[in-house]
Amino acid sequence: MNYSFSALAQASLTPSAINELTAGFAEDFREGVDINLGVGYVNDRTIPFEAIQKAYAEIVARPERYRNALNYGGAEGSPNLRRSIREYYLKNGIGQLNAQHFQGRRILIGANGATSLLDALSDVLQPGVVITADPYYYIYTETLERKGFRILAIPEDEQGLDVDLLEEAVQTLDPRTISFFYLVTVNNPSTVILSDARRKSLVALAESLSCQTGVKIPVVFDKAYEDIIHNPELAQPVSGLRYDTLGLVLEVGTLSKILAPALRIGYALVPDDQLADALVQRTSDIGFSSSLINQEIAGWLLDHHILVQKEKVNRGYRDKALYIQNLFRRYLSNYLESYTGGEAGFYFYLTLNQVRTDKGSPFFQFLTRTTGDPSADGCPEKKPRLVYIPGSICSRSPKSLHQLRLSYGFEEDEVFERAVQLIAEACEYDRVASLSSK
């Protein structure tokens, strides 16, 4: 007998490209031998364990301020945390927002990180075209596609999504089919920072299309990595909310990258209208906003610890980025065409010279030890394996077949040296393999 599945469930029966890629590997991952540069995990050493302990102790000791902290919370989020987020923005000039920008807007806390707010958005907006940059945040675009949205991925340059190309593409579309814009301000996978000028043009374009159709086309800025722009020479970006004249802009943030992913705190600054009501209802439907104690801890950390924390996290990733760039020069100069990254977030997005990186390529097989050749794979014990995200998962451009994302969040420096050496060996393996197949 079969189940009577919904369209979403039917689409979910096929694992996403990334799940398929990592499933086999995850089962027999060997700690200290295999290297995982695929995951978006933060570095454990950046997590403020002691401050979290202190926050917890203070919260449970002050029930008059932190009411029912171990009970159910509400759907919109802890009032303490929402106040702390607002103050964090205003005191530190985040996005150059002032008190006026918070008027007519609500701060919502997701059920389970920014991911759940993005998911809620895909439940409340009518499926249609979602405009985003190429390369794209594959986890969310896959969710969207499973829910019936179509992705219009516009190539980015060094300033982010190319608005001229988007304007051309929009000419060929019925604007009524556009659901929303999804813009990752420090892009994942490329870590290209969306410039202020581009933010402004994108909001202006969405406003003009909304006026044309008479339907609001929301512009979602996902600023997951904006707190970790670690090159001190770069100016901090201006929030897209500053350009919003029609109430179309939503800013989605997370405390995962700067505090701790396990707190599962994601938030959104949303126009105070029906969209906010619908998002809150979705959060309520799936069990309220994040665990209340975690929200209170996060708020406490924003009030008391965020500046020290930010400085520490950014210094850590900065040092690591510089160290890895040296490794690229030392080991990959013969194989690397170009790369982005090293200024913000914790990804490098590499373009290799000629070498293909997609699943099934000799490069991929070498690093996953699935070539079938015992001298390359190791026998009986497999040689060290390395996981990365192939460009073909996060982009539609032909170039993506030669691209890969490496995460430098989780693994330590010494592991990275081995990793970059393995990548060089895989490039060499690919060269020999392609010469012998000619």
Ligand SMILES: Cc1ncc(COP(=O)(O)O)c(C=O)c1O
């Ligand atoms: C671009 C982007 N948005 C959102 C998220 C999810 O954040 P959260 O941990 O708050 O769900 C991530 C996590 O990697 C991300 O890369």
